[in-house]
Amino acid sequence: MHPIPASRNRPPAAALAALAAAALVSAVIPAAAGLAFLISLATRRPLVAVAARRWPWRPAAQPPHRALTGLTASWGIGLLAAAAVQGAGAITGGLGFTSPASFAARSLIALAAEALLTALTIARLHRSLGPQPAGPQRNS
Numbered sequence: 001m002h003p004i005p006a007s008r009n010r011p012p013a014a015a016l017a018a019l020a021a022a023a024l025v026s027a028v029i030p031a032a033a034g035l036a037f038l039i040s041l042a043t044r045r046p047l048v049a050v051a052a053r054r055w056p057w058r059p060a061a062q063p064p065h066r067a068l069t070g071l072t073a074s075w076g077i078g079l080l081a082a083a084a085v086q087g088a089g090a091i092t093g094g095l096g097f098t099s100p101a102s103f104a105a106r107s108l109i110a111l112a113a114e115a116l117l118t119a120l121t122i123a124r125l126h127r128s129l130g131p132q133p134a135g136p137q138r139n140s
Contacts (some may be wrong), residue, residue, distance in 0.1 A: 030110055031083035037076030046072035048121075067128035071121055078120075082113035 040047040049068035086106050 028083075030079040030086070030113070034076045034079030034081075034083060037072050037079065041069065041072055041076065048072040048075065061129055063125055063128045067124055071124055074120055074124075075117055078113055078117045082110050085109050085113075 037047050040050070046065075046069045048071040049065065052063065052068060086109050089105065089109065
């Protein structure tokens with residue numbers, strides 16, 4: 001038996017392994033993060049509330065706990081939905097682990113979901129905090 005020569009159109013095994021690892025991570029990370037958000041709700045310590053206390057650019061007024069709990073639930077459900085769409089695309093749409101185009105499609109799905117969640121978060125925080133004072137006024 002003679003070994004079969006590698007095809008010139010086929011990417012090297014290291015590149016395929018790297019793409020497979022990246023695709024797997026890109027599908028697992030949103031699901032794991034979504035579960036972490038939802039588990040934090042079950043433990044009554046919403047992750048968004050924990051992050052809001054530690055964030056360096058937090059607003060002067062702390063958002064209501066109800067708003068932070070709602071945002072935590074939104075992020076948990078949204079990230080699980082993004083992972084589910086990526087999984088469904090892998091199963092039915094042919095978004096495989098080795099194709100650069102599939103990797104790009106999966107990344108765009110995750111990016112779109114996270115952009116939507118970010119916009120929702122900003123809108124919710126602006127609404128829950130209400131109008132902020134303009135700061136000290138100088139008299140001339």
